[in-house]
Amino acid sequence: MSAETAASRNAGAPRQGKGWALLGSELSVLFRRLRTWAMLTALAAVPILIAVAVKLSSRPTTPGRGPLFLDRITQNGLFVAVTALVVCVPLFLPLTVGVVAGDTIAGEANLGTLRYLLLAPAGRIRLLLVKYAGAVAFCCAATATVTASGALAGVVLFPVGPVTLLSGDTISVGESAWRSLLIAAYITVSLLGLSAIGLLISTFTDVPVGAMAATIVFSVVSQVLDNLPQLEWLHPWLFSHHWLGFADLLRQPVSWTSFGDNAILQAGYIAVCGALAYAKFSNKDVLS
Amino acid sequence: MWWSVALARTKQRWLPALVIPFALAMAVLFGSVQAGATVSLPPRTADEILAMIARTEVRALSGTVQQTAELGLPEVPTAGPGIAPGAASALELLTGSHTARVYVDGPLKARLQIMDRMAERDVVLNGGDAWFYNSADNSATHLTAPAPSVADVRESLPAKPGPDAPSDMPVREIPTPESMASHFLAAIDDSTEVSVGESSSVAGRSAYRLSLHPRSTETLVDSIAIDVDSETGVPLGVEVRAKGQAEPAYSLAFTELDLSTPDAALFEFTPPPGATVTETAVPAKPVPTMPAPEDAPTLRHPVITGAGWDSVIALPAGSAPAELTSNPQLSQALQPVAGGRAVTTSLMSVLILDDGRVYAGMVPLERLQSAAAQ
Amino acid sequence: MKEPVRSDPAIETHGLVKRFGHRSAVDGIDLAVPRGTVFGFLGPNGSGKTTTIRVLLGLASANSGDISVLGKAMPQALASVLPDVGALVEGPGFYPFLSGTGNLMRLDAADRHAPSSTRRHRVDDALERVGLSHAAGKKVRAYSLGMKQRLGLANALLRPRELLVLDEPTNGLDPQGTREVRSLVRSLAAGGTTVFVSSHLLAEVEQMCTHVGVMSAGRLVAQGPLDELRAAGQAHVLVHTPDVERAAHVLSRLGLVPGDAPGTGSPWGTTAVLGTGLDGLEPEAIVAALVADGVRVRGFTVENASLEERFVSLTGEGFDVVG
Structure with missing residues (x-):
């Protein structure tokens, strides 16, 4: 049996598939994991908690206290999503992204599936790219979850109307939905550098928990350094430097400077970490 | 070393890992060299450049300005929730770095957006209407005043927020490099030596550099540089250097500039629903804006002694606003001296005596004290 | 094909x-x-x-x-x-x-x-x-x-x-x-x-x-x-008999090296004797010699070299042997 079919295939039978199957499989494995859904559920809970807490609170929120726009939620439910994103950006989103990005290679190595993927053969570079694409997909899903859950909670619990921007101008509900999407896109881009760092760390170990923890620690350290005025020279190089810069999308007119700076910075991190991860992984002895 | 072994064994695979960071480093380095590169322009004399500024026909622009102050004042937390408007806010603007967007259309329409982290302070001027909006506490202040004539503008210089300072906001008071430069250029006299420095590139435009050097040795000011757009004559940047300080003490420059007319809707301001609106006729409450560093506190009946760079402004007793001493953020900046308290920065000194007299000038503190003693 | x-x-x-x-x-x-x-x-x-x-x-x-x-x-x-x-x-x-x-x-x-x-x-x-x-x-x-x-x-x-x-x-x-x-x-x-x-x-x-x-x-x-x-290994004979000592004696007289058989027991509850060094000897001649000496031969096997011996000699280590 095998010899015949093997011979006929070797003789030039059409080889099917462009290799997208691995990406599809990666996404389906990622989103069929209970862990992924648990994290997305936790993220979805943040805006709901905020909305419910504000709804139940009898005291009106003092302007200027608490996260951005917290005081406006009661007047306009559309602010729930933005407030939730502000709350999630420093810790919750990096936490979940760190788990997914740190797990990319180390998780497969830990399960022993890494060697079978390589023997399939998935190809090391292709596997690395697909794994990163999976992490990027999770970044999109995570920010989209917070945005969608926030918008939903806001619409259900509070009145909805024109939205006031930081500049004091008001925009229509439709325009505000567009800006919310822009903010979600901005935050997704913000998380790409961290994902690349997670991927890189992940190639160095067979212990996924270690890679996840290291990635999360990186995100915390970067934010702490960003708050030390003594290290001002370092700030523009920290991957978390522009994380809260999405406020620029809430100005009138939209200030694209932060978006551009952030994208360039994240691209730099992707290039450097990607190159290092490629070098490490293509030389790695898979012994797990 | 493990890595050198790995390098020797699998040289070509580690190569991209080294090449990409190296290429990025080169790109960054090259980019920063490029940005600071001198530009070759046909030579002009200082007078020709001054004439260019005077002749400029630019009446509308939109741009982003960057202000950096290294005055040696204590760092105040960046604006955002919790920062009260008023003098503390003004002080905050004198420390660190701020970015603002400026839109100007003619002499009567202007908008300034101070872009704070997660917040924004807006000044919208449209004819006789002036709106101040602070997103941090969602408050708006509306001033109505007759449109100021150019003469009024000149006279009211330097208009400075204070408890009871005139706060009509003429368009020229929007702190652009242009308005800042006009302050200094207006003050050019015999005490100032004007020369032409190396031309450079500001906001992507080639610019002549005009250097102002005080002849006086008494002043704290070392030099002032004004970058002037080679094409239109619009000042693009102002840089003030203090004696004995390597970094510029103060700089205000465009990082982006577009000379087309801004969207008219930008100058139409309606306070957002839910905002706290204060309607005020002139004179009005102080409003945070970007004050010029050489501006002295409240001018009531100032007496100016001396001339040019080393002049001292004296205010009679009772001029010092109470806020100066009650505000913890301000009192932090004040140092006790014999007979009162003082603020010393790398560019200017202010002496507040216990009897309420105030002395200020771009001179060392000792000079103020000797002036007060007279 | x-x-x-x-x-x-x-x-x-x-x-x-x-x-x-x-x-x-x-x-x-x-x-x-x-x-x-x-x-x-x-x-x-x-x-x-x-x-x-x-x-x-x-x-x-x-x-x-x-x-x-x-x-x-x-x-x-x-x-x-x-x-x-x-x-x-x-x-x-x-x-x-x-x-x-x-x-x-x-x-x-x-x-x-x-x-x-x-x-x-x-x-x-x-x-x-x-x-x-x-x-x-x-x-x-x-x-x-x-x-x-x-x-x-x-x-x-x-x-x-x-x-x-x-x-x-x-x-x-x-x-x-x-x-x-x-x-x-x-x-x-x-x-x-x-x-x-x-x-x-x-x-x-x-x-x-x-x-x-x-x-x-x-x-x-x-x-x-x-x-x-x-x-490449040596063949050997396996004799099942209750008369272990006598069998060993006979085998050594024939030029074989007697030894204990691996594994335990034989089908008839007797002890087995292993003889190695089967060098050109006819198996029937060995049986005849055993019987002639009164050894009660209840079983007789000629085995080719056990791979185990061969590998033990090659590796110098024991293997896990599973029957």
Whole structure:
């Protein structure tokens, strides 16, 4: 049996598939994991908690206290999503992204599936790219979850109307939905550098928990350094430097400077970490 | 070393890992060299450049300005929730770095957006209407005043927020490099030596550099540089250097500039629903804006002694606003001296005596004290 | 249609060295696995079998030496060779949260040349062949070690292969499973697939393989057809008798070296005597001599050299011997 079919295939039978199957499989494995859904559920809970807490609170929120726009939620439910994103950006989103990005290679190595993927053969570079694409997909899903859950909670619990921007101008509900999407896109881009760092760390170990923890620690350290005025020279190089810069999308007119700076910075991190991860992984002895 | 072994064994695979960071480093380095590169322009004399500024026909622009102050004042937390408007806010603007967007259309329409982290302070001027909006506490202040004539503008210089300072906001008071430069250029006299420095590139435009050097040795000011757009004559940047300080003490420059007319809707301001609106006729409450560093506190009946760079402004007793001493953020900046308290920065000194007299000038503190003693 | 017989070996290495730090796990081996054979890669635990397999399949890089698999230089031709190689390396590795089918679908998708149209069909076939169809939908988390091992074999069989590399394939399997693997290997070999089986179990190799290579402490100490290795050893006789001492006396008089027989007991509750050094003696002459001396011969066997002795002499170590 095998010899015949093997011979006929070797003789030039059409080889099917462009290799997208691995990406599809990666996404389906990622989103069929209970862990992924648990994290997305936790993220979805943040805006709901905020909305419910504000709804139940009898005291009106003092302007200027608490996260951005917290005081406006009661007047306009559309602010729930933005407030939730502000709350999630420093810790919750990096936490979940760190788990997914740190797990990319180390998780497969830990399960022993890494060697079978390589023997399939998935190809090391292709596997690395697909794994990163999976992490990027999770970044999109995570920010989209917070945005969608926030918008939903806001619409259900509070009145909805024109939205006031930081500049004091008001925009229509439709325009505000567009800006919310822009903010979600901005935050997704913000998380790409961290994902690349997670991927890189992940190639160095067979212990996924270690890679996840290291990635999360990186995100915390970067934010702490960003708050030390003594290290001002370092700030523009920290991957978390522009994380809260999405406020620029809430100005009138939209200030694209932060978006551009952030994208360039994240691209730099992707290039450097990607190159290092490629070098490490293509030389790695898979012994797990 | 493990890595050198790995390098020797699998040289070509580690190569991209080294090449990409190296290429990025080169790109960054090259980019920063490029940005600071001198530009070759046909030579002009200082007078020709001054004439260019005077002749400029630019009446509308939109741009982003960057202000950096290294005055040696204590760092105040960046604006955002919790920062009260008023003098503390003004002080905050004198420390660190701020970015603002400026839109100007003619002499009567202007908008300034101070872009704070997660917040924004807006000044919208449209004819006789002036709106101040602070997103941090969602408050708006509306001033109505007759449109100021150019003469009024000149006279009211330097208009400075204070408890009871005139706060009509003429368009020229929007702190652009242009308005800042006009302050200094207006003050050019015999005490100032004007020369032409190396031309450079500001906001992507080639610019002549005009250097102002005080002849006086008494002043704290070392030099002032004004970058002037080679094409239109619009000042693009102002840089003030203090004696004995390597970094510029103060700089205000465009990082982006577009000379087309801004969207008219930008100058139409309606306070957002839910905002706290204060309607005020002139004179009005102080409003945070970007004050010029050489501006002295409240001018009531100032007496100016001396001339040019080393002049001292004296205010009679009772001029010092109470806020100066009650505000913890301000009192932090004040140092006790014999007979009162003082603020010393790398560019200017202010002496507040216990009897309420105030002395200020771009001179060392000792000079103020000797002036007060007279 | 039979594939034309190719003379180049399925696996060939020259001076293959793999070091971890200063320790050589594989120390200059020259392996030659002829096509169409079932090659037993035998050696005690820790002798470098799995490391060799990892290097052969490109999971780890060699420090020095040449490798060719299916006639192509490795690891340069990894991408074109691996689709024709099915492998089970150091036990199964699967996603516990996916079903058996889900796992195989995932691993098959990783091969960009595996046609997606027939994926489901091939997965079901492979599961059928290893007897896992009934558990195909169960999460691997709920699988026993034996079931995981079978799933690993199914993964190796997802596509028609020219070469199968099976590292300890019967690990964790019950005797029934072991027999099934044995017959599976035989049927694959009959179809022309070269099978490279590593094992620390002598009996397993003896029953399955046509060729054998013996690893000891990172070195390949012997390799060749099983029969050749067997012939190189000494034949011996096994006498079942209650008169042990007398039999031993007779055997030594004949020039044989008497010794204790391996294993215990004989069918008649008597002790066995092992005589080695059967050098040109006719077996019937030995029986005659024993009987003439009054030894009650209740059983007499002439055995070719036990591979075990041969391997013990080669490796200087004991094997786990399983009957």
